Amino acid sequence: GDSVTQMEGPVTLSEEAFLTINCTYTATGYPSLFWYVQYPGEGLQLLLKATKADDKGSNKGFEATYRKETTSFHLEKGSVQVSDSAVYFCALSSNAGKSTFGDGTTLTVKP
């Protein structure tokens, strides 16, 4: 079945540092890939997505590229801010709306 493996956290960075959160997946067919962000006590917000190989999703300075050859969708940001502190989830969907999630990576950015 489908599965998503995320880099274990927690991750602690200083403001303006470079961020990478690794995500690899196993899926049948050609899934869509997503990154979601969850702030404390809140629901999930879609951060970015990619629907086919070599697509790059981007939003708010975050980027991730759909790599079919390495089955990866790593999240990157060049300069993190304190406000980026949250839990980040990688997910895939092989069937519209039904998604498989990673376990989440907690990011803390210190001033």
Place this chain on the structure above:
Amino acid sequence: NAGVMQNPRHLVRRRGQEARLRCSPMKGHSHVYWYRQLPEEGLKFMVYLQKENIIDESGMPKERFSAEFPKEGPSILRIQQVVRGDSAAYFCASSPWTGDIHTEAFFGQGTRLTVV
């Protein structure tokens, strides 16, 4: 256009009671998905419904849990005789029918169930 609405946001139940969680999908969305998030874990798929039909319930526990999405009104996730292990955040998502497997689902804010 309001987003996916879940209520209540927080629910406290004693062991053995019933919990009813409601989800109103976005306007025009006919598909609803329920997920459970245990503490410190990711979301796990529970059930996928269309109006009056359960399409995929492969993630639902075999006992005490049921879900419905009637022709009128919100989708309901019902947990009978709750136990402490049911304490979790329950998220609902909805999507329109487009015939495209890449259609995005939109998430609600979740209901945090605490069993005492």
